[in-house]
Amino acid sequence: MDPSSSAQDVHRCDLCETTIVQSYCDLCLVNLCKPCIGEHISDEYDKHKIVPFQKRRSTLIHSKCETHPHRNCEFQCEDCNDMFVCSSCMASNQHKGHNFVEVTEVYKAKKDDIKKDTKELENHISPTYEEIAFDLENQLASIDGGYEKLEITMSKQGEQWHREIDIIVNKMKTEISEIKVKHKELLQKHLNEIKQIQSLIKETLHALGKIEESTEVSPVIEYSSKIREFSKPPPKVKVTLPTFIPKPIDREKLYTLFGHITPLSTAIEEQILLQNQPYILYTSDRELLDEPELVATIHTGYRNLRSVTCVNEERIWTSGMTKDIKCFNIKGTTLHTILTKPGSYPDDIAVDSDGNLLYSDSETRTVYKVKRSQTEELFRLQGWKPVNLCVTSSGDLLVTMYSDDKTQSKVVRYSGSREKQTIQFDDEGKPLYSGNSFIKYITENRNLDICVADCEGGAVVVVNQDGKLRWRYTGHPSVTKNKPFQPCGITTDSQSRILTADKDNRCIHILDQNGQILRYIDNCDLEDPFGLCVDNNDNLLVCELYKGNVKKFKYLK
Template sequence: MYPRSTAQDVHRCDLCETAIVHSYCDICHVNLCKPCIGDHISDGYLKHAIVPFQERRSTLIYPKCETHPHKTCEFQCEDCNNIFVCSSCTASKQHKGHNFVEVTEVYKTKKEVLKKDIKELENHISPSYEKITLELEQTLANLDVGYEKLTAIMSKQGEQWHREIDIIINKMKTEISEIKVQHREILQKHLNQIKQVQSAIKQSLLAIREIEKSTEVSSTIEYSSRISEFSKLPPKVQVSLPTFIPKSIDREKLYSLFGQITPLSTATEDNISLLNQPNTTVRELLDEPELVTTIHTGHQYLRSVTCLNEGIIWASGTTNEIKCFNSKGSLLQTIETKSGNYPYDIAVDSDGYLLYSVWSTGSVYKVKNEQIEELIRLQEWLPVNLCVTSTGDLLVTMFRVDYTQSKVVRYSGSTEKVKQTIQFDDEGKPLYSGYSDTKYITENRNHDICVADCAAGAVVVANQDGKLRWRYTDHPSVTKKKTFKPRGIATDSQSHILTADNENHCIHILDQNGQFLRYIDNCDLKYPFGLCVDNNDNLFVCEYYKGNVKKTKYLK
């Protein structure tokens, strides 16, 4: 690198490359020292414009006149479409009586326009186009994910229909079994009556034959005939089998009942200004959150809740049973853990299958078609809490078996392939406490990884690269006097972060930058634990000791 090119060095002459610059040629755009000025203008002084270096690029370079090549044009003729003219042209017959304007004035005016345009392009227009480009690239990058989610929702709807159809079929089969029992009882009762008459006939026949052989007068005379009684045959009982009358399948009607696919909608928004922000659906917080319903799970100590889809939730506690409920609180299904131990946490993957973690085995399991398979088995570490990301990856919080370290591990989809480990900050310090307590985890809409570190009394948020963004350690309150120990954590469509303050019986709502917004403390919550938010931003809260899941509305 030349010394004159070094940022920390002074400007050097472009000719000798050693002496300090003194002057500048505004025509040739060359740095010059005093000795080199003579060499530079040796081909003709008039061809150059030598100025002090501090005044460089101050000399205006006028265009040459096409009619008088030896002169420069210092004017524009307004009557001839602002063509450049020299002083000789202004005095010629061709331009007699025309109006002229000095080029310097036009130049200054245009320079001001250039400055304004540069400022507008650099500060407003270019950043706006960069923003639009970035948004479109992100939209294109997420296109497959969006359509995969759409087909996944349809598949889940199909699975739900299959389950409902199976329930209907099983119910009808039960009805048929009950009718069959009644049918059998009727026929059996009639058969028993016939056999009783048959037995009486046999006994009567034996008695008659004995009398016939006997010579005793009295037994013969005392004989009473029962022929008329036996000749009257009993009525024939006819019981018809029940019938099943299948209804014809109307495919079009069935299609409309299954759901509806909205057509592709393309809208072009006319921007009044390129600085306008894109339209987004903004939902504000309710002044007073509303309790929608309470679901009684039957768990004595309720730890976790997760949403399968709208109106369907899974809940687990300190038993080996994981229960599925609908929005009305009806029990739909019960899954028992493979090991017989209680699940530490539960989640639902992108295909709608239930996942759960178990300390005692150090494993994460997957429930698929009522079959349980071991998904992940850890060595020297034990799984704690689970989260399935928007891209289908699985996040697992875990701690060492000696309770000295904790970390977050990202697995690729529902596989054992590790994609990322988050454990330390940029200074090598642990992000999370090593204590073996709950570390519920969720992913925000901006892909931040949010962990409720109970033992540390903090919500710890890192970006998708695992870099620490911020910590939240409580909000001053005269009514909340117990130590902040966050349990469950969830996020919504507005990128709010909600965390359960177990001992203060409330929920903290934070924005995506960790700023406290408000509490949810008016729904008679008692020891809130696990949390989840469904697609409609309904909040589901586990009450640890009561075993209830409370569905709460907190957004307008």
């Protein structure tokens, strides 16, 4: 039998490998018996920390100071980007007057965060992905049975049509087989994506486990949470089987009257994970009305009404080419008026996650925040001028802007006043947006795509959250919509549909999340539609630029 282990898995001394362990070196991570302690610390006592075995790994292992190697870094300097420092550094001129925090405090806080993340991953996020994977596997398992029923129905219809119809039957079976392949590929693709993320979650949990057991300070403090990355699962895919619709026999129109196969119908169930709460499903099941209905008209008094943004279902903020920003209730009563800072009129407005009003001023190159009726500068640009704004689901601020020489345009993401991301070029290094000072309204879709209405560029430009180009929409051929497509306002709804204002053609284009036109809103005497927003009930609010009205539409069932 190996003397270093037994059936009871008794811990043995790492030096002699025979005696039962009694002590532990917290710095070297070595099991020790009493006789071996002297040998272990013989090189230099200060390099070791001997503790009872039951209290092992209770000593924090601090990094050594680069300036004073004989001292441990037990503090961080808040004024030097949280630089690790020792007590001698604190007393030096380099850090004179700086603020310091004890490493042990940061270490304990980070350890708590790691425990919370581990619990969140184990109890909520990982089970959610398991359920999604289980659902996809069930859909894959039931595909063959569903398609077999379709083929039986088609065969019965084919028997009635005798030999002339055999060719058509075989052709449609081929179509069914092709659709089935696409069906499986679609589900398998999403299943692979889910399992890949599950693998990443397991890797993260494994890494967190190691960090939790570790007493090394640096890895713990440098730990960066991945909860936000995993808290937005991909949309849940529900693919409906196609149906076969038989028709009466007519030999002159055999193929067209035999029936047709419906395409795959995919329903998307958006999933939002809230920490310490079960996930919530939002199902894409609201269809478009045949005729959108005008619900209300609000007279704002602006001659050039450019922007509208919702506070809630009952209140909206509006702005035009004047120095006042007005808040109305849905009945048209003015509730508040904000006067902008000296400069020009506000280019655009938005409401942040705390309900504070934001507005941009290209003349002063500044984005302002209005909090409790007090206006403060959020940030001021150099060499660029901010134009249009969008507050994202994560609380970030997206800003479209153009260069002082009006030759470049880009989108910048901010967290507070800190720049996080810049979107300007595609993978080939070509500009995504037209370089000019014209409006470029912006919005974020539920799938986190960033959608920009490039008015002068004549296109809706959509990139994913990483800034990679997904598609461009340049209008849809129409006999009645014969003026150039120059989109103005843009917004999205709970169904991930994109709505954009086509002022010159007096209509609203409704697109799906992949850029396919679904329909227009062009009734209710809509004139010069400009700024847009959608409230929490998926009602559409439209600015009529020159009339100064905000029209509220119901366009979903």
